[in-house]
Amino acid sequence: MELDERKKKILQAVIRNYLETGEPVGSRTISKYTDLNLSSATIRNEMADLEEMGYIFQPHTSAGRIPSDKGYRLYVDAMMEEKEREVVEMRDMLVERQDKMETLLKQMARVLAQNTQYATMISAPQTKRSKLKFIQLSRVDAGQILAVIVIQGNVIKNNILSVEEELDDETLLKLNILLNTYLNGLSIDEINLAMIAVMKQQAGIHSAIVSEVIDAVAEAIRAEEDLEIYTSGTNNIFRYPELADQQKASELINTFEEKQLLGELLQEAHAQGEETGIQVYIGAETQVQSMKDCSVVTATYELGGGMKGTIGIVGPKRMDYDKVVGTLRAIQTQLDELYGKKG
Amino acid sequence: MELDERKKKILQAVIRNYLETGEPVGSRTISKYTDLNLSSATIRNEMADLEEMGYIFQPHTSAGRIPSDKGYRLYVDAMMEEKEREVVEMRDMLVERQDKMETLLKQMARVLAQNTQYATMISAPQTKRSKLKFIQLSRVDAGQILAVIVIQGNVIKNNILSVEEELDDETLLKLNILLNTYLNGLSIDEINLAMIAVMKQQAGIHSAIVSEVIDAVAEAIRAEEDLEIYTSGTNNIFRYPELADQQKASELINTFEEKQLLGELLQEAHAQGEETGIQVYIGAETQVQSMKDCSVVTATYELGGGMKGTIGIVGPKRMDYDKVVGTLRAIQTQLDELYGKKG
């Protein structure tokens, strides 16, 4: 069967209406809602066709129609009209360059949740490709060394090392110079075994310390890699009856609190969303069991220096895709303007 | 009317039973449940008295009795028998001294939630009384100075300062020595204006930088003071039907996500719980609107060096007070053993 222009219009009308109301939509509603000037009977025939093609279905006999995942997919891929939204508050929020990335991300999650009325999550930028900017060892206590590692974009990692031997100031200074000379400006991938060997040799009797520091750097990176995720607006799911029953809500909230699965989801989105950076997952497409009745829209963002992260918005399948995609795209643009090129 | 021994026993039985089942408890149940060997009729008379005194009430005519807030209060204050619980996993978890306090606290919240099946929250230690251990300024970039501030207990704060003038290594070293000489070992309260004036004088032409650094320290402290809170097991509230309806659950979850109110709650608990450090809030006693159907048990803990924080457990009014208080006390003891005296 062919999906002609009229069927498309009707499908679109069904989806639009369902997005608004969340109720199954009947033929009479469409008959009045559209400018097609067709009677409900005609609509009924068309809807029967659309059902046969798998774009819509009835939750039970003699109920109106609901879009299927396939229907949503077509809508998102082909029928959506992105609305350009006001993201003024966001601009204000982002305009001041933040030293504390954490604060920025938390706030961003919060504003997004408020703006969209869905649940939001943001993964902190990954530092894999980022360049090491600065390493500093300092003696804090007898036997305790503080290692500060600064990464491009001012992401800072601290680590306290316990050392057996006493280190005098001079040695510490030497080690600092050694480490910075070799490691400065490198991305984390670029640090290799050969380099470590040379450094150890140069450190002489203190090679053990070099090992410890390298371990600490590796540790700091690893800590960064089980990535931080900020969420907001979790309780917005109660706005949508189809998600608000105890079973589903409990599972969803648990998913949002544990964050483990969110991380995997965002990373996959990050990996896939190469082109425009915006990705829409409908229902079971997410692979996260507790989100099978949700849709997720993700956007990757860039903060310069190769630091990329991902924003995700989770709502019911009947989420306002137009608005969400529009908002995310606006944020992407603004982040790009503010941070993207400068590094 | 007098609350004699028998009435107490009956009240206790009512509460115990209600804690278990969550259902109103009737006279016949008590008649069998207790070792008083009284008929249900007698129990009925006694229960009528207890109701008149305000310890229990009927949700509707011809239903069993439910403890009132006053009843719970009496129970917690006078009738509870703390159970010594196995907190073995906790011991294992806590036994390794953590460099990262954050990790420790997160894990602690998680284990507690799992153990008790309630929602938990932990406030990070407050550093107000803690002593400054170490300050280090380093040049990261032209015009960017990294200030690292280490506080007793290895809480580390970073701050990036932008400076107008160029600073050479020597000047930086001098400033480092100056700052550490004056500020090291002081608690944050002890830093005063006179001291700052002296430091500025000694810094000479670089007094502006000293100002900036002091500001940064103040800033770091302020950041620490809007205290970090870790939560876990929020979704446990769905286990208790009396909290699981949409309205209440949504509000509670919002409270847990926003954390603002939790902070106030924990701080109040911290302020009040001077003696044993364990505090029980029943129903409206918490002052947090969304928790009016909950009870909250808090415990302050100490990690040495004046660093104190608060743990809170939130559950239904019929929470297992004995178990919760026992568990919290056990944790207090263990933390004290492991961290308390050493600093």
Added chain:
DNA sequence: TATTAGCACTCATTTAAGGGGAGTGCTAAC
């Protein structure tokens, strides 16, 4: 041939009524 009006039918949801049961208060007997 495409569209429409009409009608019988389906089924979720709402409303009402009735029965069961848990638990109480009261009274009278022990």
Added chain:
DNA sequence: GTTAGCACTCCCCTTAAATGAGTGCTAATA
């Protein structure tokens, strides 16, 4: 002071009927 017995209350569950939105199908229409 305690207990057995009984009438009474009221929640809650089940069942039945009424409601109504929406469909599929058929026959008439343009």
